[in-house]
Amino acid sequence: MTLKINNPGLATSIQDLGRQGYFHLGIPMGGAMDRFALRAANMLVGNDEGAACLEAVFMGPEIEFTRTATVAVTGAQLPIKVDGEIQEAWSSFVVKAGQTLSFEFLQSGARLYIAVSGGITTPKALGSRSTYPIGALGGVEGRAVQAGDELPTGGDEGPGAGRFVSENLRRMPGSPAILRVLPGLYWHRLTEAAGNGFFEDEWMVAPEADRMGYRFKGGRPLEFVDREQPFGAGADPSNIVDGCYSYGSIQVPGGTEPIVLHRDAVSGGGYFTLGAIISADMDLIGQLQPHTPVKFERVDMRAAIAARNDRKLLLQKIREELA
C-alpha cells in the first residue's frame, strides 16, 4: 500500500484510458474525462501514458504516502501542497514516505489528475481499472475512493522532481468555451431555423454535469420537423426507436436542454441526437464548471480530423519535451 486516503474530496475516482469492446452490452468505455491531462500527468512521472491515476472533481483529496514516489498533478488549477509546502502544477515533484499531499480551493477548470510513479494497481475489470460505479466495475471494489482506502501502486520511485510541461503545451478551455460539433445522426429532425439557432445561441453549463453527461441551458428551445412518429419511437417529437449513442453525441430531450454524452454515458436510448462534439474537444468538456458559458461551433469532417491531428501533435511535443 502506498496511498492512504485521509479525505477523498468530491467524487474522486480511479481512471485510466478506459475499456473498449463492451459498449454493445451497455458497458461504457469509461476512463478519464480529460485524457490529455491524464496522459501528461503519467508522462511527467515516467509511467505508461495510460496508467491509472486519480481523477478528482472540483476539490482535491488528502493522501498520505507510505512509500516515496514521484507525483504530478495536471488539469484543473488549484494550489498543491506536500506537508503544507506549495508545489507546481504540470510538474513532477517527490512525496516522501510519511508525507501528505493536499490541495486548496479550486481556481479554474473542473478535474485534476494525480499521477503517481508506478501507477495505481487496483485489479482490472474488463481490461481497465477505470471506475464505473453504476455497473460496479473497476476502481475500489467497483466504487469511487473513500476515506480510509489504501490504494496499491506500482511502487517505483520514478524520475524525481523537476520535469514539467511548458505552459504553451497545456490545454484548457477558454471562456466562453468553444466546443466544435459535427452535425449528423438525427440532425434532419431539426428545422433549419432550430439548427442555426443552436449554433447562434450562447449556452451555459447546467449543474447536472458529471461523468455520464454534461447538460447545457440558456439557448432557445429547438423545433422539430413535423412528422407522424414512427412505430415504436414514442410520442414526443424528440423520441426515436431506441438506438446506440455515439461518444460525444448531443441529445436534446423535449428540444430544451442539450446533453453531451461523456465517458460513463448510457450506451443507447430513445432520444434523437443532433450530431456529436468532435473527438479533439471532448477533453475540454471535462474541465468545464457549472455556469461556464459555451458556444457550439459547426465544423465539417475535414476540420474535425485536422483538430484531432493538432491534439495528437501537442501530445507528441510533450513526449519530446519529457524524453
Add this chain to the structure above:
Amino acid sequence: MKTRYTFGGDEHVYIEMDDEMSLDAFFKSLSMSNAVRDARIEGVTEICPANASFQVRFDPDVIHPDDIMTRIKELEHKAESAEKRLTTRIVEIPVYYQDPWTHETLMRFRERHQDPNGTDLDYAAKINGFSTVEEFIEAHHSQPWFVSMVGFVAGLPFLYQLVERDKQLQVPKYLRPRTDTPKLTVGYGGCFSCIYSVRGAGGYQMFGVTPMPIYDPEQKVSHLKDFMVFFKPGDIVKWKPINRAEYDAITAAVEDGSYVPRIAEVEFDLDEFNADMRGTNAKMLEALNDA
C-alpha cells in the same frame, strides 16, 4: 425500408435500417453488423447492434472516415441476401407482477407520471384498451419476446413482443424520468419491455420484478459464472408470472447457488414466423416446457 448512413462525430458511423421498429429492420441490422464484423476492417473498434440500427466505432488515425463509410455501404447487399434465421435460445424469466418494491417506487414518483391517481399497470391497461390489469398482464406474458438490443446500462435487454403489430402493447415513458428504479424491475416504454439490470434512473413504466439476476460483475451467481452479462441480441424470452412465495423461493435458490434458469435451444426463422406467428411461438414454448 431505406437504409440511412450518417457519422456520429469523427469516430462513429451510424446506420439506421428503418426509422420504425420491425423484426425485418432488426434482422437486417443484425446481418449487416455481422457482415461488418466478418469483414475485419482495420481500425474498427466496436460494433453495436441496436433495435433497427447499428453503430460502428472506428479509429480515424487508422482508417479515414470516408473510407470506412464506403466499406460499410458495400456490405449492405450481403445483409439483404442473408438468411433471416437464427439458432438461439428461449429463456423463461419469472416475473412477480405488482410487487411491493416497484409499487413503493412508482408511488414515490407519482407526480412525474401521466396518471397520478393509479399505478403504472392501471394506466398501461387502460390506454391499451384492457378492462382489467389482469388481462393486460396476461397479454404481456402469454406470447414470447425477442431481445432486440442490449444496452443503456450494463446488460439491460430491450425486448420486442413476437405478435402482430396491432396486438403490440404501447405505453409512453414517464413524463420526467425517475431518479430511482429497483434492481431487476420489468419495465415498459414505447413498444419495448426491458429488465433494469441494476438500480438507478429510468423512464420506463414499472410492471413487476424478477428474482433472476441478469448482471453480476463479481460473477458469483451460478448462471453468470462464465460471463457477467446474461443477455445477447437474438435471445427469446417467455415471462412466467409468479407470486410472492415463488419469488422468495427463487431468491433463496439464487443465493445458495442452486438456481438454474429454464432454457431451451430453438431455431427462429423470420419468414416462418411471419407466415404463422402463433404456430411458431407455440413450437418454441413447447421446447421450453420440455426443457
